[in-house]
Amino acid sequence: MNRIDEVTRERWILDTFPEWGTWLNEEIEEQTVEEGNVAMWWLGCTGVWIKTPGDCNISIDLWCGKGKRTKQVKEMALGHQMANMSGGRKLQPNLRASVAVLDPFAVRKVDAVLATHYHQDHMDVNYAGAVLSNVQEPIPFIGPQKAVELWIKWGVPEERCITVRPGDTIKIKDLEILALESFDRTCLVTTDGVENIRGTCPGDMDQKAVNYLIKTPGGNIYHSGDSHYSICFAKHGKEHTIDVALASFGENPVGVADKMTSVDVLRMAEALQCKVVIPVHYDVWTNFMADLNEIRVLYRMKKDRLNYRFHPFFWEVGGRYIYPHDGEKTEYHHDRGFQDCFEREPNTPFCSIL
Numbered sequence: 001m002n003r004i005d006e007v008t009r010e011r012w013i014l015d016t017f018p019e020w021g022t023w024l025n026e027e028i029e030e031q032t033v034e035e036g037n038v039a040m041w042w043l044g045c046t047g048v049w050i051k052t053p054g055d056c057n058i059s060i061d062l063w064c065g066k067g068k069r070t071k072q073v074k075e076m077a078l079g080h081q082m083a084n085m086s087g088g089r090k091l092q093p094n095l096r097a098s099v100a101v102l103d104p105f106a107v108r109k110v111d112a113v114l115a116t117h118y119h120q121d122h123m124d125v126n127y128a129g130a131v132l133s134n135v136q137e138p139i140p141f142i143g144p145q146k147a148v149e150l151w152i153k154w155g156v157p158e159e160r161c162i163t164v165r166p167g168d169t170i171k172i173k174d175l176e177i178l179a180l181e182s183f184d185r186t187c188l189v190t191t192d193g194v195e196n197i198r199g200t201c202p203g204d205m206d207q208k209a210v211n212y213l214i215k216t217p218g219g220n221i222y223h224s225g226d227s228h229y230s231i232c233f234a235k236h237g238k239e240h241t242i243d244v245a246l247a248s249f250g251e252n253p254v255g256v257a258d259k260m261t262s263v264d265v266l267r268m269a270e271a272l273q274c275k276v277v278i279p280v281h282y283d284v285w286t287n288f289m290a291d292l293n294e295i296r297v298l299y300r301m302k303k304d305r306l307n308y309r310f311h312p313f314f315w316e317v318g319g320r321y322i323y324p325h326d327g328e329k330t331e332y333h334h335d336r337g338f339q340d341c342f343e344r345e346p347n348t349p350f351c352s353i354l
Contacts, residue, residue: 018100038218054174101318115143116225117209182209183230219243233271249279262294
């Protein structure tokens with residue numbers, strides 16, 4: 001049979017997706033974290049994987065889903081947070097721009113699954129199901145009340161879920177998770193279906209979203225979820241030692257306020273008194289994609305005049321960052337390979353051909 005006769009859409013999908021196969025799963029499993037360090041991988045959106053010297057592995061906001069895939073539907077669902085905040089009805093053109101770098105069904109070892117909030121690009125039913133099927137230990141699913149309710153609705157056993165509110169702490173191996181206040185005001189205009197919230201007092205943010213401070217032997221990592229800018233970042237910065245902070249950055253379309261701007265990212269880092277700030281989330285939605293040069297230029301303009309004690313780090317999806325080993329770096333580049341060049345005789349007609 002000709003190979004072309006074997007081609008099907010299903011075979012193409014299985015051969016191609018996820019785009020990285022199990023490469024990153026294998027890299028994480030093989031990584032040994034030296035004492036006094038902590039390793040992190042960016043999984044896209046605000047998803048991160050954290051690994052410690054004691055081999056503690058946690059995921060935060062790992063999402064393996066999709067954006068818009070057809071123009072056949074013309075309007076946003078009534079009650080969607082973007083429809084609520086903007087009053088708009090036209091379909092939001094948020095196609096997924098970044099690739100899937102982790103295979104959720106190849107995860108065999110994880111010590112906790114964390115979610116900052118319950119929006120669809122921060123939790124994943126496929127990952128939840130894969131963990132329940134493939135991870136032998138009864139590891140916990142940790143999040144605010146609305147996230148836990150969604151996990152249970154999907155079929156995660158209630159006894160496996162831990163509901164957290166600001167101030168709660170959970171110790172796992174050589175890592176400690178501290179839940180903190182979230183400033184994700186988009187959550188406050190998110191309704192369960194169609195609901196008129198005009199003129200009403202917003203619901204309890206602590207039930208919908210939290211930020212996390214992950215305390216590790218290598219330093220403390222602040223995950224801000226989808227928080228907007230808040231003056232209370234300064235409260236967190238005074239109450240806690242923060243080494244690395246993740247900020248949800250994006251170019252907000254006219255009529256919505258969902259991501260931090262470049263100015264907000266720098267203000268957040270200054271208020272938190274962190275050492276490194278890493279913008280995330282800008283990668284994933286085509287209609288929110290932003291230019292990192294904004295942060296780069298503004299940082300250079302302000303750092304000396306405002307005496308900044310931090311610097312930004314510009315990551316790539318799928319990339320590894322080890323703190324404090326990589327603490328002075330400002331840019332990430334994937335492994336370029338060819339480290340073994342000329343260790344064997346090249347197979348070329350003559351040396352100077354290239």
